[in-house]
Amino acid sequence: MTTKCRTYVDVLTQHTEVTGSTLLLIIRLSSGKIVKGLIDCGAFQEPNYQAENSKLIIDPKQLDFVCITHAHMDHAGRVPLLVNKGYERKIFCTNGTAEFLPYALHDNLKIMRDKSRRNNEKVLYFAEDVNKTMQLIEKKEYDETFSVHPKVKITFLENGHLLGASLILIQIEDEENVNLLFTGDYNNKNVFFNVKSIPQWVKDLPLTIVTESTYGDKTTQECLEENGGNNFDYNIIEASKENKSILIPAFALERTQEILYRIRCIQEQGYLKDYSVYLDGSLAIIYTELLKLGRIKNLKVQDFLPGNFSYVVNSVMRSEIINSRSNKIIVTTSGMGQYGPAQIYIPEFIVKQNSLIQFTGYCAQGTYGRKLQEESVYSNTVKFTAEFSAHAKKDVLLSLISQFSDIKAVLINHGNNEAKLKFKEYLEKEISKNSYILNKKIGYRVNAYGIMKELNTIN
Numbered sequence: 444m445t446t447k448c449r450t451y452v453d454v455l456t457q458h459t460e461v462t463g464s465t466l467l468l469i470i471r472l473s474s475g476k477i478v479k480g481l482i483d484c485g486a487f488q489e490p491n492y493q494a495e496n497s498k499l500i501i502d503p504k505q506l507d508f509v510c511i512t513h514a515h516m517d518h519a520g521r522v523p524l525l526v527n528k529g530y531e532r533k534i535f536c537t538n539g540t541a542e543f544l545p546y547a548l549h550d551n552l553k554i555m556r557d558k559s560r561r562n563n564e565k566v567l568y569f570a571e572d573v574n575k576t577m578q579l580i581e582k583k584e585y586d587e588t589f590s591v592h593p594k595v596k597i598t599f600l601e602n603g604h605l606l607g608a609s610l611i612l613i614q615i616e617d618e619e620n621v622n623l624l625f626t627g628d629y630n631n632k633n634v635f636f637n638v639k640s641i642p643q644w645v646k647d648l649p650l651t652i653v654t655e656s657t658y659g660d661k662t663t664q665e666c667l668e669e670n671g672g673n674n675f676d677y678n679i680i681e682a683s684k685e686n687k688s689i690l691i692p693a694f695a696l697e698r699t700q701e702i703l704y705r706i707r708c709i710q711e712q713g714y715l716k717d718y719s720v721y722l723d724g725s726l727a728i729i730y731t732e733l734l735k736l737g738r739i740k741n742l743k744v745q746d747f748l749p750g751n752f753s754y755v756v757n758s759v760m761r762s763e764i765i766n767s768r769s770n771k772i773i774v775t776t777s778g779m780g781q782y783g784p785a786q787i788y789i790p791e792f793i794v795k796q797n798s799l800i801q802f803t804g805y806c807a808q809g810t811y812g813r814k815l816q817e818e819s820v821y822s823n824t825v826k827f828t829a830e831f832s833a834h835a836k837k838d839v840l841l842s843l844i845s846q847f848s849d850i851k852a853v854l855i856n857h858g859n860n861e862a863k864l865k866f867k868e869y870l871e872k873e874i875s876k877n878s879y880i881l882n883k884k885i886g887y888r889v890n891a892y893g894i895m896k897e898l899n900t901i902n
């Protein structure tokens with residue numbers, strides 16, 4: 444570790460695991476001027492982290508800028524809380540993120556209101572805070588470099604995790620230059636668009652990388668084997684041969700549309716001829732319409748809707764579908780079965796012999812989906828698959844990081860403790876000895892040469 448440098452950045456987080464992603468940057472320039480910014484301000488969705496939601500890592504009035512990596516609520520869900528507490532400056536994100544964000548935030552507000560009514564808690568923010576948040580948003584193109592201070596530049600880079608998702612590059616151009624790259628949640632590929640490679644000029648920068656590590660302990664192959672394999676098509680086709688009713692809980696944004704596209708592909712192979720396909724969930728329907736209308740960008744896959752397809756528009760229609768004897772596939776939210784119409788469908792389907800409930804994503808601890816995963820009594824009816832994951836696994840994360848030619852240090856966050864530790868081992872073996880685990884208690888002071896010192900941040 445070097446000891447003296449006049450330009451440095453303190454990197455601090457509020458989150459320790461895969462939830463509530465909030466990174467605070469305190470940039471100290473050689474003039475002594477301080478610039479403060481936030482990368483993401485996510486909601487803590489896991490039941491055991493609820494107390495964190497009302498806490499903020501900094502008084503928002505002190506912030507000079509806020510950037511959002513992508514529109515998932517574990518990264519953007521508390522941005523309106525910053526506004527509620529007095530943040531009035533710009534909020535930067537990509538065009539795609541800005542397109543989805545108002546719907547995602549209003550939906551999150553609805554979930555929060557229901558929860559607070561049930562548990563007699565205070566809501567964190569109101570509809571007017573969401574509206575004000577959207578007024579503060581400044582949309583940016585990928586690869587467009589802009590300044591938040593004469594010496595601080597930011598560039599959003601394309602990321603396959605989600606439509607609109609980005610990696611964020613922060614360049615501090617002072618007496619000594621400090622460059623930081625934040626991966627956000629990362630994936631190298633996407634069903635709906637081709638992911639552009641990272642520009643060469645970024646690969647050549649001396650860089651400290653702050654990386655996610657959700658699956659930092661497993662390879663793509665290991666992850667598949669552990670979580671039910673590559674079996675979605677097989678499960679759906681087999682269930683349809685027995686005329687089973689099929690329920691598919693899916694995340695509203697992108698996963699739902701990917702599942703609809705897969706159903707369309709299965710139909711094109713000649714299956715599901717006598718099946719009706721339904722989508723239930725207001726946010727999922729809005730996103731499906733946005734994608735269908737091509738509002739986001741030129742998509743690789745534009746015609747993704749299956750045949751025999753309808754939206755479920757009200758509870759009367761929902762009851763009719765549940766009670767009808769005809770063959771049906773219902774794609775519904777939420778993906779973990781915890782919220783939305785999935786809460787109504789799952790109890791109906793779980794007691795029926797002739798049904799399949801096919802989960803399509805990660806189910807967090809404490810959710811309905813996780814409970815079903817743990818109770819083997821349902822193993823014939825309830826199936827899981829990991830093939831749709833939007834997160835890069837260890838092998839892909841390592842190949843992302845290995846593209847950079849001058850890595851000063853790597854800070855590992857957004858993973859559970861075991862994933863972070865294992866990923867640190869792999870990184871040190873294969874890429875950089877200067878790897879550190881970032882969490883709520885330990886931040887780092889970063890300068891042009893890497894890590895200056897560890898910062899204890901217990902509060």
Ligand SMILES: [Zn+2]
Nearest residue numbers: 513515604628
């Ligand atoms: Zn995400």
Ligand SMILES: [Zn+2]
Nearest residue numbers: 464517518628
């Ligand atoms: Zn995340």
